[in-house]
Amino acid sequence: MSEEKWTVNFVVYRKKGEGAPHYQTFTLEVSPEEYVIDGVERIWAFHDRSLVFAHACHHSTCGACGMRVNGVEKLTCITRIRDVTSNGGTLRIEPLRNFPVISDLVVDMSRLYVGMDKVHAPAVHPLSMAPLEGEGIKPPREVPMDDGKEYLRLADCIECGLCISACPVAGTAEEYLGPAVLAAAQLQGLGRAPDLTAVVDCVDGVWRCHSAYECTAVCPSSVDPGWRIMDLRRQVLAQRIRRWFGGA
Amino acid sequence: MENPTKKPNTRGILDWFDPRGRRVGGWGFILNRLTAIGLTVYLYLHLIMLGKLAQGPEAYDSFIAFAKQPLIMFGEMLVIIGGLYHGLNGVRIALNSFGVGVPAQKQLLYGVLGLTLVGSLIFGLRMFATH
Ligand code: HEM
Ligand code: SF4
Ligand code: FES
Numbered sequence: 001m002s003e004e005k006w007t008v009n010f011v012v013y014r015k016k017g018e019g020a021p022h023y024q025t026f027t028l029e030v031s032p033e034e035y036v037i038d039g040v041e042r043i044w045a046f047h048d049r050s051l052v053f054a055h056a057c058h059h060s061t062c063g064a065c066g067m068r069v070n071g072v073e074k075l076t077c078i079t080r081i082r083d084v085t086s087n088g089g090t091l092r093i094e095p096l097r098n099f100p101v102i103s104d105l106v107v108d109m110s111r112l113y114v115g116m117d118k119v120h121a122p123a124v125h126p127l128s129m130a131p132l133e134g135e136g137i138k139p140p141r142e143v144p145m146d147d148g149k150e151y152l153r154l155a156d157c158i159e160c161g162l163c164i165s166a167c168p169v170a171g172t173a174e175e176y177l178g179p180a181v182l183a184a185a186q187l188q189g190l191g192r193a194p195d196l197t198a199v200v201d202c203v204d205g206v207w208r209c210h211s212a213y214e215c216t217a218v219c220p221s222s223v224d225p226g227w228r229i230m231d232l233r234r235q236v237l238a239q240r241i242r243r244w245f246g247g248a
Numbered sequence: 249m250e251n252p253t254k255k256p257n258t259r260g261i262l263d264w265f266d267p268r269g270r271r272v273g274g275w276g277f278i279l280n281r282l283t284a285i286g287l288t289v290y291l292y293l294h295l296i297m298l299g300k301l302a303q304g305p306e307a308y309d310s311f312i313a314f315a316k317q318p319l320i321m322f323g324e325m326l327v328i329i330g331g332l333y334h335g336l337n338g339v340r341i342a343l344n345s346f347g348v349g350v351p352a353q354k355q356l357l358y359g360v361l362g363l364t365l366v367g368s369l370i371f372g373l374r375m376f377a378t379h
Contacts, residue, residue: 171258
């Protein structure tokens with residue numbers, strides 16, 4: 001790591017209980033090669049032990065460290081300070097939007113998990129379905145396979161919620177399933193999982209999307225939820241057209 | 249952990265229009281929504297104006313004379329720009345919704361903006377040439 005040191009003002013969103021939110025500034029010496037989460041951890045370690053934030057893996061796998069950094073949704077564990085500010089500059093650190101704030105930088109992501117359950121792609125599987133020895137792994141329902149007959153992961157979605165935060169209409173449509181959930185439905189496909197049609201073909205499903213493509217812009221895991229929503233629309237429309245012509 | 253308020257962290261409709269931190273697709277959405285609202289307001293103004301026809305030729309003629317001031321002509325220009333953008337972008341969104349051209353949504357939006365510019369210039373030149 002370089003010896004270079006930067007002085008950066010972390011302007012951090014604070015909110016406890018029913019209290020009004022406010023911003024608190026912490027000026028830190030950091031290496032520009034460090035990640036944003038490193039600064040947040042240092043604030044907690046050396047300046048204010050009451051700062052609440054979430055992380056686990058530190059390598060873009062768990063999806064816990066999502067925050068708004070200078071107004072843009074980022075996984076803070078893979079966002080280098082050099083890429084989002086300058087020496088003497090500011091980092092405005094806020095919790096994700098469109099979820100209720102629990103405390104400071106931590107939000108309640110139930111909205112996302114409940115949606116994942118609705119499309120049969122739960123974030124957490126029952127223990128009985130996760131054999132620890134690795135043999136006889138049985139997905140809860142038919143999960144698509146690639147040509148080599150390997151199970152496809154849930155399109156690499158790490159359930160970080162960045163896409164719901166970036167969506168300009170998710171705040172005024174609390175029941176909107178949202179990009180990650182619709183992407184999980186698209187991956188299964190309405191042909192394979194016809195019962196999903198009723199879940200996604202509704203005002204708070206594929207038709208709530210207003211094509212801003214902000215979900216795709218912020219997704220750290222190449223899920224491309226914007227494209228998947230549009231593809232799901234295509235599937236819904238194809239089904240309807242088939243039905244008009246008397247098809248199944 | 250107990251969640252004190254279940255209200256999502258949002259500024260409501262202000263978040264529809266905030267361009268900060270957003271990218272090309274997001275700006276396209278903001279413009280579409282603004283032009284949609286603008287066109288809807290214009291539709292009502294337009295109907296009121298057409299209502300002058302029912303009040304006889306004098307009322308209509310005096311309105312047309314009134315409408316030739318620069319400010320109104322500037323407003324008409326905005327309607328053309330907004331209408332062109334909204335209509336062309338509507339075609340882009342409709343295509344995308346059939347699964348067509350989604351990976352090229354940015355390029356399509358630049359195309360929409362380009363056609364809006366060209367169409368507005370042509371209309372503007374003709375409007376100023378005839379008045
Ligand atoms: C040229 C013909 C037009 C086309 C192709 C068109 C297309 C569209 C499309 C595809 C949308 C949905 C956008 C989205 O998903 O966010 C939309 C929204 C809308 N349009 Fe149009 N439109 C046209 C003309 C008009 C006119 C003349 C008006 C008003 C008088 C209008 C008012 C609206 C409104 C209020 C919305 C909702 C805006 C929103 O949800 O953000 N449109 N239009
Ligand atoms: S689709 Fe992308 S941005 Fe949305 S929750 Fe999944 S990984 Fe995160
Ligand atoms: S800490 Fe796990 S994704 Fe960032």
